[in-house]
Amino acid sequence: MAFLEISDLRKRFGSLEILKGINLSLDKGGFLVLVGPSGCGKSTLLNSIAGLEPITSGDIRIDGRRVADLHPSKRDIAMVFQSYALYPNMTVEGNISFGMEMRKIPLAERKAAIERVSKVLQIGHLLDRKPGQLSGGQRQRVAMGRALVRDPKLFLFDEPLSNLDAKLRVDMRTEIKRLHDTTGTSMVYVTHDQVEAMTLATKIAVMRDGEVQQFGIPSEIYNNPTTIFVADFMGSPAMNLLPARVENTGGSVSVVLARADGDELRLAVGEEKGKLLLRGPTPNLIVGIRPEALTDPAGADRHAKNVVEAECQIEVVEPAGSDTFAVTRLAGKDVVARLRGDALVHAGQKTFLAFNMDKAVFFDPATERRIA
Amino acid sequence: MTVLDMDVSDAKRMARMRVINRIVIYGLLGIFAVLYLMPLFVMLVTSFKTMDEIQGGNMLALPRSPTLDAWVKAWGQACVGLTCNGISGYFWNSIKMVVPAVAVSTVLGALNGYVLTKWRFRGHTLVFGLMLFACFIPFQSVLLPMATILGNITRFGITLRSTFGTSFGLGDPTANLAFVHVVYGLGFTTLFFRNYYAAFPDELIKAAQMDGAGFFQIFWRIMVPNSLPIIVVTVIYQFTNIWNDYLFASAYAGTGDAMPMTVALNNVVNTSTGVVEYNVNMAAAMIAALPTLIIYVVAGRYFVRGLMAGAVKG
Numbered sequence: 001m002a003f004l005e006i007s008d009l010r011k012r013f014g015s016l017e018i019l020k021g022i023n024l025s026l027d028k029g030g031f032l033v034l035v036g037p038s039g040c041g042k043s044t045l046l047n048s049i050a051g052l053e054p055i056t057s058g059d060i061r062i063d064g065r066r067v068a069d070l071h072p073s074k075r076d077i078a079m080v081f082q083s084y085a086l087y088p089n090m091t092v093e094g095n096i097s098f099g100m101e102m103r104k105i106p107l108a109e110r111k112a113a114i115e116r117v118s119k120v121l122q123i124g125h126l127l128d129r130k131p132g133q134l135s136g137g138q139r140q141r142v143a144m145g146r147a148l149v150r151d152p153k154l155f156l157f158d159e160p161l162s163n164l165d166a167k168l169r170v171d172m173r174t175e176i177k178r179l180h181d182t183t184g185t186s187m188v189y190v191t192h193d194q195v196e197a198m199t200l201a202t203k204i205a206v207m208r209d210g211e212v213q214q215f216g217i218p219s220e221i222y223n224n225p226t227t228i229f230v231a232d233f234m235g236s237p238a239m240n241l242l243p244a245r246v247e248n249t250g251g252s253v254s255v256v257l258a259r260a261d262g263d264e265l266r267l268a269v270g271e272e273k274g275k276l277l278l279r280g281p282t283p284n285l286i287v288g289i290r291p292e293a294l295t296d297p298a299g300a301d302r303h304a305k306n307v308v309e310a311e312c313q314i315e316v317v318e319p320a321g322s323d324t325f326a327v328t329r330l331a332g333k334d335v336v337a338r339l340r341g342d343a344l345v346h347a348g349q350k351t352f353l354a355f356n357m358d359k360a361v362f363f364d365p366a367t368e369r370r371i372a
Numbered sequence: 373m374t375v376l377d378m379d380v381s382d383a384k385r386m387a388r389m390r391v392i393n394r395i396v397i398y399g400l401l402g403i404f405a406v407l408y409l410m411p412l413f414v415m416l417v418t419s420f421k422t423m424d425e426i427q428g429g430n431m432l433a434l435p436r437s438p439t440l441d442a443w444v445k446a447w448g449q450a451c452v453g454l455t456c457n458g459i460s461g462y463f464w465n466s467i468k469m470v471v472p473a474v475a476v477s478t479v480l481g482a483l484n485g486y487v488l489t490k491w492r493f494r495g496h497t498l499v500f501g502l503m504l505f506a507c508f509i510p511f512q513s514v515l516l517p518m519a520t521i522l523g524n525i526t527r528f529g530i531t532l533r534s535t536f537g538t539s540f541g542l543g544d545p546t547a548n549l550a551f552v553h554v555v556y557g558l559g560f561t562t563l564f565f566r567n568y569y570a571a572f573p574d575e576l577i578k579a580a581q582m583d584g585a586g587f588f589q590i591f592w593r594i595m596v597p598n599s600l601p602i603i604v605v606t607v608i609y610q611f612t613n614i615w616n617d618y619l620f621a622s623a624y625a626g627t628g629d630a631m632p633m634t635v636a637l638n639n640v641v642n643t644s645t646g647v648v649e650y651n652v653n654m655a656a657a658m659i660a661a662l663p664t665l666i667i668y669v670v671a672g673r674y675f676v677r678g679l680m681a682g683a684v685k686g
Contacts, residue, residue, distance in 0.1 A: 052578050073584035085575035089597035098593075099583035146579075 003028040003186050004049075004154060009058035011044060018044050020210040022058070026188070026203060031180055033189045035197040036207035037233070043158060045207070046190045050079050050156050063153055073102070078147035079156040082163065084139045086131035086146075093127040096146050117149045120182075137168050144179065155187040161196065173199060194234045198222065206230045224361070228368040231288045231361060237338075240294065242331040243365065244287045246277045253277055255287055255362075260313065260329040269357050270306045276372035277362060285371060286363040291325065291338035293359035299340040300354035308355045312337075317347050328353070419443060419654040426650050442651035446659060450652050452631075452639045459656050461629065462636035466615060467663075469546045469625075469632055473553040474610045480554070481561020481606060486595055488562070489569040490577050491587070500566060506559030511619050514556065522548045522624060545630035552624060553614045561606050568602040569595065604674035612664045633660050 002025035011019040019041050026032045034042040047053040049060055051072035060068045067075045086095050093114060100110045118124040121141045131139055140160065147155060157176070161169045177200055180187055191197055197204050198218050205215045206229070214221055214230045225231035231239045244255040247266075253274030257265045267287075269277065277285070293301075297309050315334075316327040324339045337353050345351055362371045414431055420438040421429075448458035487493075488500050529543030541547045572595070580590045596603075618634045625631050631639075637660045641653050 047578075050578075050582065052581065072578075072582045077582070079579070079582050081575045081579060083573060083575050085573065085579035087576065087580070087594055087598075089594075098580070098585070102584035102589065146583075 002026060003030070003063055004032070004188070005059070005061040006045075006049070007059045007061075009045070009048060009060065010056045011041075011048060011053070012056045018210050019048070019055075022210075022212055024205055024212065024215060026186060028063075029184045029186055031187045031189065031200055031202045033191060033197040033201035033204050034207055035191055035194055035204060035233075036213075038192060040207040041210040042190045042192075042207050046079075046156055046158055046188060049154075049188060050077060051075055073099075075154075076152055077154045077156055078150045078152040079158065080140075080143045080147050080160045082159045084131075084143040084160075084163075086139060086142055088131050091128055091130055092123065092134070092142050092145075095131065095142060096149050099146065099150055113149050113151075117145045120148065120179075121145050136164050137172060140164065140172055141175075144176075148179075148183070153186065155185050157187065157189040159191055160189075161191070161193075176200065195236065198234070206233060223359070224370075225288070226370050228286060228288075228363050231363070235290060237291050237325065237336045239288045239290045240330075240333070240335045241363075242287050242289070242333055242335065244285060244331060246280070246283045246285060248274075248278060255285070257287070257331040265310055265330060267308045267310070267355055267357060267360075268306065269360065273357075273360075273362070273372045280362075280371040281364055282366070284365065286365050288361040288363065289335075289355060290359060291336045293356040294335070294337040295354055295356075296337075296339040296343045296345070297352050297354045299343065301356055301358075304356045304358045306357035308357055309352050310355065311350050312353045314345050314347055314349050314351055317345055326351075326353075415654045415658055419651055419658055421651050423647065423649060423651060442649070442655040443659070445649075446640070446652045446655040450640050450649075450656060451643045452636045453643065459633065459636050459640060459659065462631055462633050463659065465546060465625075465630060465636075466633035469550045469553070470611060470614050470663075473550040473557070473614050474607055476550075477554045477557040477561050477610055478603065478606045480558055482565045482596065482599065482603070483591065484558070484562040485565025485567075485569045486591055488566045489572065490574065490590075490595075500562075503559050503562045503566075506556075507563060509559075511556075514552075515619070515623055518552055518555075518620075519623070522552070525551075545625035545628070546632075549620060549625050549632065552620050553610075553617070556620075557610050557613070560609065564602055564606050564609070565599070568599065572598070601674055604671045608667055608671055611667050615664055 004024070004026040006022055006024040009019055009022040010017065022045060024032065034045060036042050044053060048055050051067065051070060055068060058068070059066065062075060062077070086092075087098065090098065096114050096117060097110045100113065105113075114127070115124075118127060121144060123138065123141050123145055126134060126138060126142065131142065134142065143160070160176070161172055164172060173196060176189075180200075189196075189200060201218050203216065204218050204221045206213045206221060208229055214226045216224075221230060222234055225234065225239075228241060232241060242257055244257045244267075247254055247256050252268055253271075254266045254268040255277070257267065259265050300307050312328040312330070314326045314328055318325040318327070319341070322341050324341055324343050324345065326337045326339055326343075326345050328335050328337065339345060363369065364371050417433070417435055418426060418431070419442050420435040420440070422437075422439060422441070425436060446458060447460050449456055450458050452459065452462065484503065488496055525548065526543030529539035529541075532542060533539040576594055577590060580594050585593065616634065618638070621632045621635050622638075626635055637656055640656050
């Protein structure tokens with residue numbers, strides 16, 4: 001049985017259903033990231049696990065124990081809040097020890113615990129300060145210290161990095177990952193940032209409108225999205241999603257995309273996927289190609305079995321140092337290709353691009369679900 | 373005339389206008405400040421004069437030989453009605469009534485604000501609306517119903533006394549008055565604290581809940597220590613209102629030894645035997661005004677800060 005089990009969790013405010021039957025599970029020591037756009041219910045789900053919001057129906061188990069009816073402090077969990085929620089009237093030490101004080105842990109033990117945690121997070125020199133005298137990153141550390149000192153079974157993080165500036169955010173992200181590796185505690189982490197989700201998670205749940213769209217390990221979410229929403233949400237720049245038509249010409253199956261000049265671009269798909277597409281419900285579908293699967297021929301994946309090269313008109317070039325992003329137009333949409341950093345392309349030029357069709361995914365436009 | 377010349381003369385005219393504006397503004401401010409301070413000045417100088425000097429001299433003149441006699445007399449010998457023991461006893465009556473009334477109404481207001489913002493229940497807006505409505509009830513309309521309630525409390529106190537030998541303070545005029553002020557002040561204190569706590573981050577409460585703190589632990593350990601500005605505002609507001617109240621004081625404790633300062637002062641001034649001792653009256657009035665003055669001076673700088681808090685975040 002999994003360490004954290006959420007089964008058929010529902011939450012309703014009047015007639016409005018905010019969580020529509022959530023099923024998730026996490027193994028001991030795992031890192032579950034709930035990701036989705038704002039209003040998708042991810043924070044509500046986290047608060048439900050924490051016990052800060054009552055649930056309408058369903059069950060939550062932590063380490064085999066039902067916690068749905070328990071007070072937050074009795075669930076053996078700790079939480080790091082988005083605003084850090086440090087008590088402004090107490091020193092750092094007071095903040096960290098408050099929970100232990102409430103649970104009547106003897107002073108000597110409290111001191112030892114504070115020392116242990118402040119060593120891990122390197123906040124020993126801050127213990128006498130008030131939260132108002134700390135920088136954003138230091139507050140973040142103290143908030144983590146307050147959670148860590150309880151030695152909980154489960155850590156909850158509610159968008160902990162969203163108040164930090166870009167550089168600090170990357171540093172703290174590494175810090176959290178290191179914390180997870182060293183303590184081995186199970187964690188549940190809410191974010192709307194798909195990069196955070198990919199880098200931190202051992203399991204990702206992509207949420208939308210109170211439902212889990214897809215639940216799996218990061219590479220699976222990234223490479224095999226089951227819906228258009230997941231494909232579009234994960235990855236930056238976003239996956240190119242292009243309307244196309246399936247054609248079977250002489251045993252080889254290909255998808256046909258309209259070019260800007262009225263011509264057609266024909267992309268042969270492999271045998272396996274071709275069969276699935278022909279069996280699919282509709283000849284009109286959506287092709288998804290990630291920018292890194294659409295590159296200059298010299299930079300293409302040499303192990304890929306189905307690479308189609310085609311000449312494309314480049315409209316915009318965005319050099320980003322490590323990569324160069326080139327925008328072309330296909331099927332009435334802007335298509336982003338990710339070329340090598342030193343690829344020689346110019347706006348307005350025609351150049352060959354390599355479509356790695358191994359990595360392409362295909363969706364039914366009506367149901368928005370994956371066909372192949 | 374060149375363009376440049378015109379610019380220079382324009383700039384000069386602007387500068388002159390600015391100076392004139394300043395003079396007008398500061399002149400007016402000065403005049404009104406003097407006007408407002410005039411009565412206080414007259415009270416102060418008169419209280420340090422002898423009766424001879426008052427009868428013979430200029431009201432605004434400084435005392436020729438300042439003396440504390442009038443203050444001593446007001447405190448210890450002035451006649452309030454028929455007893456001539458000064459106002460000291462009544463001063464302590466007021467203190468004994470104001471301090472508990474302010475303390476209780478502030479604590480209850482804080483609790484109300486805490487519940488109305490952080491432990492919301494069905495109908496919390498209605499309850500708050502009714503509390504707010506209490507702020508607009510005129511004093512006069514409360515007089516008679518409150519008198520009936522106080523009469524019942526007093527009767528209950530008498531029953532208690534005959535059974536247990538003590539009334540537990542029920543029916544004591546000072547306690548009655550404190551009770552009235554607590555009830556009447558609750559609407560205001562609730563309003564102050566509710567608005568302050570509405571801007572208080574909910575996540576702090578959630579964090580404290582996760583830390584295992586209960587309802588009252590969160591209140592005393594998290595809410596109250598972070599409420600200094602609004603506590604100061606409430607204390608100043610309640611203290612001045614209750615201390616200066618005359619209507620409730622005269623209605624429910626208007627006679628006898630229990631009368632508070634405001635009623636006693638009125639009786640000192642209205643005692644109509646012999647010469648009117650202006651210096652004693654002024655000294656008594658100054659003594660009556662002193663506590664509120666001290667409260668403002670000590671806590672005043674928090675007052676404005678507290679009134680602003682909640683209006684703008686941070």
